[in-house]
Amino acid sequence: MSNNKSTARQKIRYRIRKKIAGTSSKPRLSVFRSNADIYAQLIDDDNGATIASASSKQKDISAQKAPKSEKSKMVGEAIAKKAVELGIKQVIFDRSGYIYHGRVKAVAEGAREGGLDF
Numbered sequence: 001m002s003n004n005k006s007t008a009r010q011k012i013r014y015r016i017r018k019k020i021a022g023t024s025s026k027p028r029l030s031v032f033r034s035n036a037d038i039y040a041q042l043i044d045d046d047n048g049a050t051i052a053s054a055s056s057k058q059k060d061i062s063a064q065k066a067p068k069s070e071k072s073k074m075v076g077e078a079i080a081k082k083a084v085e086l087g088i089k090q091v092i093f094d095r096s097g098y099i100y101h102g103r104v105k106a107v108a109e110g111a112r113e114g115g116l117d118f
Contacts, residue, residue: 013097020092021045029079029091029118031098031107038072038103040079040111042091052086054078072103076110084115093118 022028027042039055056062056071061078064071083091091111098104112118 009097011097016094016097020094022092022094024051025088026090026092027051027083027088028094029111029116030094031096031104033096033098033103036068038068038075038107040075040107042079042083042088051088052079052082054082069103069106072106073110073113076107076112077114078110079107080111080114080116083111089115089117091116091118 020028022043022045024044024046027044030041030043032039032041037056039053039057041053042051043049044051054061054075056068056075058078061071061074064074066074083089093108093111095104100108108118
């Protein structure tokens with residue numbers, strides 16, 4: 001029985017995903033955090049399709065000399081900009097089993113500042 005951090009996060013992730021699902025009008029804003037980068041996707045679970053995505057690996061964000069939490073906020077603003085261009089204002093935030101703190105919180109705040117509502 002392995003009871004490490006990743007299996008615990010996986011359990012939390014499944015518990016969250018049981019309760020939330022994105023639609024084409026109100027997609028799910030899913031966040032993935034690796035040690036170096038952070039990724040955000042707008043997902044339509046009805047069709048199983050990714051509508052838009054943003055990450056800290058994008059040239060305009062990775063070129064910035066800033067701490068990871070600042071880059072996370074930029075990722076949130078970038079995904080919000082793409083969503084607003086597609087006519088999406090409302091999203092469902094999916095923290096993917098991470099604690100709502102630090103970089104995950106920065107993505108959410110950046111998305112809110114960019115004009116998304118959740």
